[in-house]
Amino acid sequence: MYLRLSCCNIKAMAGKKERPTPSQSRADYFSGGKLAGEEGTIIKDWGGRYPFALIYPNEYSVGMSNLGVQAIYKMLNSESDAVCERVFWENDGKPFLSLESSRPMMDYACLAFSFSYELDYLNLANIMRAAGIPLYSCERDESHPLLIAGGPCITANPMPISPFFDALCIGEAEVILPSVLPILVMDSSREDKLRQLLGLPGVYVSAFHDGHKITRRWTAILDDFPTHSVVLTRNTELGDLYLIEVERGCSAACSFCLVSRAFCPLRFHSLESLLKQAREGLQYRKRIGLVGPVVTDHPEIEGLLSGILDIGAGFSLSSLRLKKLSPRVLELMIAGGAHSLALAPEAGSERLRKSIRKGFTEDDIMQAVGRVAEQPFKQLKLYFMLGLPTETDEDIEEIITLSLKCQTLLDKSQKGCRLTLNVAPFVPKAGTPFQRLGMADMATLENRITRLKDCLSGEGIEVKAESPEWSHVQAALSRGDADMAAVLAEMDKVSLAAWRRAVKKAGINLDHFVLENWGRNAKLPWDMVDLSPRE
Ligand code: SF4
Structure with missing residues (x-):
């Protein structure tokens, strides 16, 4: 090999x-x-x-x-x-x-x-x-x-x-x-x-x-490289799982997402190889962690999940596609020991979901949540992004409305499923269709997070938000050029204060990398990288 x-x-x-x-x-x-x-x-x-x-x-x-x-x-x-x-x-x-x-x-x-x-x-x-x-x-x-x-x-x-x-x-x-x-x-x-x-x-x-x-170079046949846990320890976040990679790439092309660009084309490990790895994994752990950008996209997902159950193992899925959420997959997840699951509408309004090419409607979301509500899950997490290009305060109100509708559906079923919102600022990533677009400023992000918390916490929906300031740091490093190395070299500890000091000392115009939109003809720092899936 x-x-x-x-x-x-x-x-x-x-x-x-x-x-x-x-x-x-x-x-x-x-x-x-x-x-x-x-x-x-x-x-x-x-x-x-x-x-x-x-x-x-x-x-x-x-x-x-x-x-x-x-x-x-x-x-x-x-x-x-x-x-x-x-x-x-x-x-x-x-x-x-x-x-x-x-x-x-x-x-x-x-x-x-x-x-x-x-x-x-x-x-x-x-x-x-x-x-x-x-x-x-x-x-x-x-x-x-x-x-x-x-x-x-x-x-x-x-x-x-x-x-x-x-x-x-x-x-x-x-x-x-x-x-x-x-x-x-x-x-x-x-x-x-x-x-x-x-x-x-x-x-x-x-x-x-x-x-x-x-x-960019990529592996043509994933089965040539079975990718799974090699060293197992309980002293890690997913220590109770034997991890197995199911796929690389994604069939969707959401405009903000690096996965579909840096890992394309979409490739799967075969059912036979995955079940073989699961049998080996069962010698070490009772539960198998299936890893991939959207695990339920595997063409034989139901066969994979029932096959894992048949050998006496439980399992956990790292990700699900909202639009393909079949009742059978949800039943199998419960049988496999899942208590919670996550879905990613990303935006509250139909307009914004279309503009980020999310590829599903509010009906799709409500249908998926309705199916979740029929099963005895303890928690449903919904992932949203804030500060997406063209987002307005109205889009935030639509997140609130959508979340409350989901909550009502879950409450109706009386199965005790708790709703949580995980919100993260949009961070432009090199290589994606949104690579030239800047982030929302701090005040906008903070106001929108506060609005979500104020409106939803009282309704029993927990809102967890990623730090806007750290997201700005991430954007600077994602869109940065070689001058950013001078900032990294100055970091004596990982804190926002140390970051600000290092930026000042290096004399970098951070707004250019974080907040500014770059013109269609502007040269990109990463122009010499060709991410297209040629081989
Ligand atoms: S956000 Fe999810 S569905 Fe969209 S391209 Fe990325 S991995 Fe695929």
Whole structure:
């Protein structure tokens, strides 16, 4: 499945600094007991192998529920000539060491970062300080590890962190890493390696980039790469689940959403492969977590859910399509142990839903909620966005009206289902149809959140809102250019006060990236990325 590394490359590694593999108890001590709570940890001897530190720039409890991290860990360790160990950013003042062998970052030949969200960029400067390695690529030399990174936000716009990394992956790791590995292990200079990486499809090497388009790479047949939990631990958000990826991409094309652009085309794992993985997962957990942008889009969803029940497992779905919400799927969810579910109308008015290409009507919403009401769910969460382009106060009133109608339907059924609203500000994402549009300002977002809370809390509907100010930070990092690196380099801790200080010191005009609409002909910082699904 992956390119093998040659014997010459193994010999080339022989001169690398090596330390004996530490005993499990020593590693347990330095991991703060995390390893002791794991099943599936891969402990490989380093002898002659190319050592990767796989860094998730956030806490263990978050990162261990990330299937991307788990998949890369498995993939790199499946190479006989490589060893991959995990590193998480706990920010607890303790030595910054890998989990498996408690080694410092300078012991590794390559630090491979996996970013899920732009806000994790804010941890980078502190991570590199703790690692004792210069943050900027141009300040590192032959004595330092190479730094590479990937993730959906980097695929869409690698620019804000490009001055820090030697190479950035544009697309899916399964098809990029096999061509990167043989270059990394070569017995050649850092510059030679970077120049060779420059020639690979799906790899952005900012130091030598000549302006050519980089086409996103993607995996044609998902069944070639079953993606599921590899290391299981209870010390993570989804620790009671064995996670299995069901699909990548989405058949819808909502104008604000990165998923349908950064992961297109829509691809599924086969029913046969998913059930095989579920049977394996049942050895570790009683419940299977089915992961994907819209899990109910799987063409054999009912067969999948009933098949999982037949083998004696429960399950949880990460996402449902409102328009395809069949009563049978809801029945199966209850049988699988679900107590709550989430639907995403995103906007309250028909006009706004049309303008974001949501593709369903109020009748569709009410029909879906009516079906939920017939089942004994304890909680229904409705997701809405605020500050969408062209949104007015009238659209907020329509969210209130729609929510109250849903509440009435749920109350009528007398099954005790509680309604919760999760509202998040619209954040423009690179690569989407709304990439040129700015966000709503702080006052507008705060007023609209307050209006929703004032009108719905008294009706027994809880309204949870994401922070408008942090959403502005996210927008700056999503639409930022390479100048944003100067802000990230100044971050000494993750707080809004530290962010404001860093922005001021770097002299960045934040409004340009966060609030302003950009003209049709304005050059985009990420213009060299081609997200289209060519292969
Ligand atoms: S918002 Fe949901 S339905 Fe729309 S494109 Fe994104 S993943 Fe698909």
